[in-house]
Amino acid sequence: MKRQIFDELENLYDEMIDIRRWLHMYPELSFQEVNTAKFIADFQRDLGLDVKTNVGGNGVVATLRGGKPGKNVAIRADFDALPIIEENDVPYKSKYEGVMHACGHDAHTAIALGMSKAFSSIKEELEGNIIFIHQHAEEQDPGGAASMVEAGALEGVDVIFATHMENYIPVGHIWHNDQYVLGSSDDFVIEIKGAGGHAAFPQDSADVIAIGSQLISNLQQIISRKVDPLKPAVLTVGSFHAGEKGNVIPNSARLEATVRTFDEDVRTQIHDLVNQITENTCKSYGADYHLDYQFGYPATKNDKSTNQLMVNAAKDVLPEENIIEMEPNMGAEDFSYFLQKTPGTYFFTGSANEEKGLVYPYHHPKFDIDEMALLNGAKVLSSSVIDYWKKHN
Numbered sequence: 001m002k003r004q005i006f007d008e009l010e011n012l013y014d015e016m017i018d019i020r021r022w023l024h025m026y027p028e029l030s031f032q033e034v035n036t037a038k039f040i041a042d043f044q045r046d047l048g049l050d051v052k053t054n055v056g057g058n059g060v061v062a063t064l065r066g067g068k069p070g071k072n073v074a075i076r077a078d079f080d081a082l083p084i085i086e087e088n089d090v091p092y093k094s095k096y097e098g099v100m101h102a103c104g105h106d107a108h109t110a111i112a113l114g115m116s117k118a119f120s121s122i123k124e125e126l127e128g129n130i131i132f133i134h135q136h137a138e139e140q141d142p143g144g145a146a147s148m149v150e151a152g153a154l155e156g157v158d159v160i161f162a163t164h165m166e167n168y169i170p171v172g173h174i175w176h177n178d179q180y181v182l183g184s185s186d187d188f189v190i191e192i193k194g195a196g197g198h199a200a201f202p203q204d205s206a207d208v209i210a211i212g213s214q215l216i217s218n219l220q221q222i223i224s225r226k227v228d229p230l231k232p233a234v235l236t237v238g239s240f241h242a243g244e245k246g247n248v249i250p251n252s253a254r255l256e257a258t259v260r261t262f263d264e265d266v267r268t269q270i271h272d273l274v275n276q277i278t279e280n281t282c283k284s285y286g287a288d289y290h291l292d293y294q295f296g297y298p299a300t301k302n303d304k305s306t307n308q309l310m311v312n313a314a315k316d317v318l319p320e321e322n323i324i325e326m327e328p329n330m331g332a333e334d335f336s337y338f339l340q341k342t343p344g345t346y347f348f349t350g351s352a353n354e355e356k357g358l359v360y361p362y363h364h365p366k367f368d369i370d371e372m373a374l375l376n377g378a379k380v381l382s383s384s385v386i387d388y389w390k391k392h393n
Contacts, residue, residue: 005382009118015114017110020106021106023039028081030143033058041053043116056136057147059147060132061133066124071129073129074133075385076135076160079134105139110374161381162345163380163381165362165373171352172322173322176302176307176323178308180302183234184264184295188293192288195251218281220235313384317376318376
């Protein structure tokens with residue numbers, strides 16, 4: 001069966017490229033993906049799949065039912081774009097000014113649709129079902145994954161697989177990890193409320209700029225002095241705004257920050273410490289404050305046995321030396337919500353080609369991929385589906 005599917009995917013390669021390029025030309029932002037969702041749903045219906053639309057929002061769930069009983073394997077592919085002005089000079093350049101598929105979600109969708117067509121060609125031979133979870137709104141918190149889970153997208157699913165294009169990796173390679181792949185992503189905003197006045201008379205004011213500077217310094221002590229150094233964490237204040245003129249002490253200042261962790265206990269610890277340090281710092285200088293702390297996507301943690309199954313399946317597609325165990329990083333992904341409910345794995349498919357100039361990272365206005373990554377990703381995922389059936393049916 002594996003050879004049949006590989007051959008069929010190779011026959012479908014040009015069509016997968018066409019799908020990816022069409023999606024690239026007509027991108028839609030998170031929570032606005034009406035036409036993209038319709039394109040996906042129509043494609044899957046034409047193949048004879050059972051299709052549910054508006055799953056948790058603009059999500060689409062398409063089920064390919066095999067001719068024989070067996071396990072239910074899910075493939076997740078996200079399909080939203082980013083608010084970026086594309087700078088690539090290609091025939092398939094975005095036709096919507098300021099909206100661009102700069103993260104590879106067009107490729108993820110083309111992979112899933114190519115797989116669906118390949119497996120549909122031999123569906124009577126399949127010993128199980130494949131559930132294609134086409135997810136909206138990965139790029140914008142609160143994301144689409146959580147709402148799709150709540151709407152029942154994982155009902156009956158035994159395992160889930162997903163991949164992501166990665167321009168830090170040359171085409172023909174994949175990166176994986178048995179445990180954490182990406183971190184959690186939380187954000188907070190602090191409004192410091194002081195008493196403004198003339199810069200020549202600071203004794204009459206509660207200087208929010210001085211307080212904010214001290215607060216930033218104090219917050220940095222959380223990572224260096226309060227968190228176990230063997231448990232990675234990042235706290236970055238990326239925005240600090242206050243004042244308009246050099247001789248005026250302003251009434252208020254605003255800080256915006258992000259927190260990234262792997263460990264849930266550390267995640268909670270940092271939240272509590274941010275609250276404590278903000279309160280104590282502001283009060284000690286006579287200022288009031290408002291803190292808005294938002295928990296975002298949880299850390300993306302793979303199931304070890306599922307990841308190892310994928311690694312072994314990938315050896316039928318790529319040279320073993322090109323299947324590389326990666327260090328986890330502090331990026332974030334709402335695929336984590338699926339992994340909290342169902343065993344699965346998330347891996348990176350190399351999409352860079354230095355000779356072709358395809359080296360710009362995702363979220364860059366010149367992001368583009370070597371489209372051979374479509375075929376590689378589809379084959380690795382398909383090989384994983386077949387091997388999972390073989391092992392668990």
